[in-house]
Amino acid sequence: MIDRLKKRPYIFFILPGFLLYSLFVVYPIFSAFFTSLTEWSGIGPKSFVGFDNYIELFKNKQFFTQLTNALKHNLIIFALNTGVVLPVQIYMAYTIYNGIRGYRFFQSMIFAPQFISSTVIVFMGTLVLDMNIGIFNRILEWIGLTGWVRPWLGLPQYGIYIVWLLAAWAGVGVGMMFLVGAMKMIPEENMEAAIIDGAGYWRRLFSIILPQIRTTIFNLLILTYIFSMTSFDFSFLLGGVAGGINYSLDVMSLFFYRVAFGSDGEIGGTLDRNAMGMGTTIACVMFCFILIMALLQLYFSYRKSEVE
Amino acid sequence: MYRIKRKVTADSLILRIYSMFAAFILIYMTYNSFRPKADLLSNTLGIPRRLTLETYINLFTGSKFPYFILGSIIILVFSLALIVMLSSMVAYGIGRFNFRLRKGLLLYFLMGLMFPVQLGIVPIFLIIRSWGLLDTHTGVILVYAAGISMPVLLLTVFFQNLSRDIYESAKIDGASEWRIFQSIMFPMASPVIFSICIIMSVQIWNKFFMPLIFLQSEVKKTIPLGIMKYTQNLMYTVDIAMASSVIATVPILFAFFLFSRKILEGVAAGGVKG
Numbered sequence: 355m356i357d358r359l360k361k362r363p364y365i366f367f368i369l370p371g372f373l374l375y376s377l378f379v380v381y382p383i384f385s386a387f388f389t390s391l392t393e394w395s396g397i398g399p400k401s402f403v404g405f406d407n408y409i410e411l412f413k414n415k416q417f418f419t420q421l422t423n424a425l426k427h428n429l430i431i432f433a434l435n436t437g438v439v440l441p442v443q444i445y446m447a448y449t450i451y452n453g454i455r456g457y458r459f460f461q462s463m464i465f466a467p468q469f470i471s472s473t474v475i476v477f478m479g480t481l482v483l484d485m486n487i488g489i490f491n492r493i494l495e496w497i498g499l500t501g502w503v504r505p506w507l508g509l510p511q512y513g514i515y516i517v518w519l520l521a522a523w524a525g526v527g528v529g530m531m532f533l534v535g536a537m538k539m540i541p542e543e544n545m546e547a548a549i550i551d552g553a554g555y556w557r558r559l560f561s562i563i564l565p566q567i568r569t570t571i572f573n574l575l576i577l578t579y580i581f582s583m584t585s586f587d588f589s590f591l592l593g594g595v596a597g598g599i600n601y602s603l604d605v606m607s608l609f610f611y612r613v614a615f616g617s618d619g620e621i622g623g624t625l626d627r628n629a630m631g632m633g634t635t636i637a638c639v640m641f642c643f644i645l646i647m648a649l650l651q652l653y654f655s656y657r658k659s660e661v662e
Numbered sequence: 663m664y665r666i667k668r669k670v671t672a673d674s675l676i677l678r679i680y681s682m683f684a685a686f687i688l689i690y691m692t693y694n695s696f697r698p699k700a701d702l703l704s705n706t707l708g709i710p711r712r713l714t715l716e717t718y719i720n721l722f723t724g725s726k727f728p729y730f731i732l733g734s735i736i737i738l739v740f741s742l743a744l745i746v747m748l749s750s751m752v753a754y755g756i757g758r759f760n761f762r763l764r765k766g767l768l769l770y771f772l773m774g775l776m777f778p779v780q781l782g783i784v785p786i787f788l789i790i791r792s793w794g795l796l797d798t799h800t801g802v803i804l805v806y807a808a809g810i811s812m813p814v815l816l817l818t819v820f821f822q823n824l825s826r827d828i829y830e831s832a833k834i835d836g837a838s839e840w841r842i843f844q845s846i847m848f849p850m851a852s853p854v855i856f857s858i859c860i861i862m863s864v865q866i867w868n869k870f871f872m873p874l875i876f877l878q879s880e881v882k883k884t885i886p887l888g889i890m891k892y893t894q895n896l897m898y899t900v901d902i903a904m905a906s907s908v909i910a911t912v913p914i915l916f917a918f919f920l921f922s923r924k925i926l927e928g929v930a931a932g933g934v935k936g
Contacts, residue, residue, distance in 0.1 A: 363839040367755030368767070371748035371810055377789070378808030379774040382782030389784060396788070449673045456674070462922040463681035465929075469918050471868040471886040474907045477893040478687050481694075487703070487900070489690070528929065535930030584778045587870045591890065607871075610780050615787075615875055630784055637781045648776055 390634040395627045407628070407635040421636070423601050424609040425643075427514045427589075431521070431605070432582035436575065439522045440529070444571075447533035448559050461534070465527030472524065472587035479520050479592075483507050507592065510602035517588040517603055525581070529574050536570035537563055569658070576651045583644055586611070606643075610636045692912060695904035702900050717905040727906055729881045730888035736799050737806070737873075737884060738866050744807035745862055746855055749814045754843055756814070757821030758829065768818060774811035779871060787875060797878050805876075806866055813858045820854045821847065857928040860921070867914070885910045 390407055394400040411417050446464060450457045467475065482490050485505035494502045506512060540563065548558050564571070586607035589597060595616045597604030614633025694702060696713040721727045752771065756764050786805055787796075795801030824847070832842045848855075873884045889910060892903040918925065 362759075362761065364755035364759035364761060366839070367751040367843065371752035371771075371814070374748060374804070374808045375752075375771065375774065375810055378786055378805050379777075379782065379811070380770070382785035382789075383777055385785035386781050446677070449677060454674055454677065456678075458923070460677045460681055461926055462919055463684055464677075465922070465926060466684060466915055466918060469864055469868075469914050470911050471889070472870055473886040473889045473893060474911050477889070477903055477907050478691065480893065480896065481687065481691060484896075487896070531926055531929040538930070580778070584780065586780075590870075590874075591893075607778075607780050611871075611875075614784055630788075634784050637778075637784065641778060641781045644776075644778060 386634045386637055389630055390638045392631050393628045394630045396630040403631070407631050408639075411632065411635055411639065417632075420601060420604065420609055421606075421639070424597075424604045424606045427517075427603070427605050428583050428585065428643075430514055431518045431585055432579055434515075434518050435522065435578045435582055439526055440571070440574070440578070443526060443530045443533055443574075444559075444564075446526070446530045447537060448563065450530070450534050451537040451563075452555075461527075461531070464530060467524045468527050470524065472520075473591060475520055475524050476588060476591040479516065480507065483516065510599045513593065513598050513602035514589075517585070517592060517605075520588050521585060529578070532570060532574055533567065536567040540566050572654065573651070576647055579647045580644055583640065606636070606640045610640060688911070688915070691904055692908050695901070695908045697901075699901040702904070703897070717901040718909075721902055721905050721909070725902060726880050726883075727888060727902075727909075730883050730885045730906075731909075733799060733877075733882055734867060734884040737802055738863060740799075741803045741806035741866055742859060742862055744803065745810055745813055746859065748807060749810040749858070750817055750848055750851060750855065751843070752810065753814050753817030754821050754847055757818040757824075758847070768814075771814045772811055774809065775815075783872075783875065790876065796876060797882055799877075799882065802873060802876050805872060806869075813862070816854055816858060817851060820851055824850065857925075860925055860928070 389400075391402060391404060392400045393403045393406070411421060446460075450461050454460065470478075480488070482488055483506040485491065485508065488506070490506065491503045494500065507516065544562055544566070545558065548562050553561065584607055585605050589603040589605045589608045590611070592598065593603035593608075595608070595612050597608050597612065610633060613636055614629055695717060696715065697710050698712065698714055698716060701711050756768050756771075790796055790801040790805070793801070795804070828846060828850075829842060832846055837846075868886060869884075870886050873887050877883050877887065885906075889903065889906050892899040892906055896903065
């Protein structure tokens with residue numbers, strides 16, 4: 355036994371990490387799927403119910419409205435991240451790539467919120483947007499837009515956009531740096547040739563840079579998608595476990611958290627005896643939405659390597 | 663890199679306003695943390711009546727905040743140490759030795775990158791509960807320490823590309839496998855390990871979802887969880903919310919600005935590979 359191990363020293367190196375990783379990362383994934391096929395409160399006996407939880411999730415009106423509402427919010431966040439944050443990231447990355455005066459300072463400042471915990475970011479948001487102590491309303495009054503003064507954090511119709519805004523402010527720097535890294539990989543000759551041909555500042559961005567970094571942009575979109583689909587912190591911090599007034603801040607992760615770990619009885623259905631079963635069911639549905647995108651990415655990178 | 667000076671007034675102005683905005687909020691928060699509570703609530707934007715260190719003294723003597731700091735530090739230090747140890751060993755095993763399953767094994771370790779934390783959290787919760795580790799730092803540390811996918815990937819690439827000569831000559835000198843790893847290979851990987859430490863520290867330090875589920879009692883909480891309690895009752899604790907947010911934010915940002923060039927280079931390079 356010892357001899358066989360001596361011949362395979364790698365087993366010594368791999369085993370500890372392998373065990374911990376298998377137990378806390380790989381096993382839970384499969385276990386979650388099996389739990390989703392059972393009716394279980396987390397304590398006491400588990401009973402196998404097949405796909406009943408999935409059927410209930412889609413048939414029970416209470417659950418289904420919450421699911422679609424939460425999913426809608428995730429998709430709004432993704433759409434805004436794609437439509438607004440991505441162009442902003444490209445713009446910022448391009449100015450930094452061009453070595454704008456003070457670009458080191460700018461890139462650090464833009465990236466910095468990444469290092470601030472979401473709790474503090476929400477608090478900073480409160481300092482700006484709160485009805486009583488917020489600066490934003492004071493500024494509006496000061497420039498004469500008194501009609502626009504309102505409790506920004508308290509109005510359901512703005513809720514999900516504020517969640518998005520805070521998350522975007524916190525996360526914009528990472529994608530920006532990815533893009534800067536990709537832009538720097540473009541051969542200098544291409545840029546020089548474009549300049550000699552008389553291509554202007556924006557022309558160079560659209561005809562040379564963007565086509566060359568499209569793989570990075572595509573990967574960034576996938577990451578953004580996963581990030582948008584799993585967003586949790588800001589909704590929870592602003593709206594609590596209930597997801598704000600009328601679920602105005604609700605997202606999939608929060609819906610999941612409410613069902614699996616929240617207090618019983620506020621949602622109805624069979625939750626009091628099925629928190630874990632239904633919770634994992636929601637988590638699996640959530641994962642399916644992510645999987646679709648991950649497979650798409652695999653497919654495209656596979657096709658790309660075929661072409662090349 | 664080819665750079666041309668263009669008239670950058672507009673771009674520069676936009677970036678300047680954006681950066682100034684972030685700086686302004688930070689400074690505003692820091693400045694307000696030195697003001698007494700009554701002044702903050704009744705006279706938010708007015709001229710300060712007086713500045714004081716009271717809130718900070720309260721925070722450290724009259725609240726649970728020192729526990730939060732301690733909890734965050736314990737969790738960070740131990741999980742980071744475990745992550746570095748386990749992932750470098752795994753990566754060394756996969757990157758250095760040739761065996762049949764190594765490609766499959768690497769893929770197995772990368773699998774973790776694909777799954778959202780919400781998917782596995784219920785079974786993880788059940789394991790931790792059955793071990794009696796709910797509401798302990800140990801439980802959280804174990805779960806964090808298992809998240810080695812990204813470090814394993816980075817370090818495996820590093821060990822694979824390392825020349826075999828050093829390994830062979832150490833082998834001839836009669837050093838044991840463990841000794842070669844511990845005193846030669848591991849130190850050589852220190853630049854990669856440094857960047858792993860930075861990326862993982864930020865993630866672990868700011869994690870919110872896991873501690874929220876695992877840590878319930880007040881004295882076990884981490885800084886982000888603790889601050890949440892203060893920021894949710896602003897009428898009562900606005901002063902403490904300010905001061906604790908400053909303590910949670912300013913030192914880390916300071917460290918970031920010191921190392922920003924290196925950190926941002928790492929992030930930019932990571933994106934190209936990914």
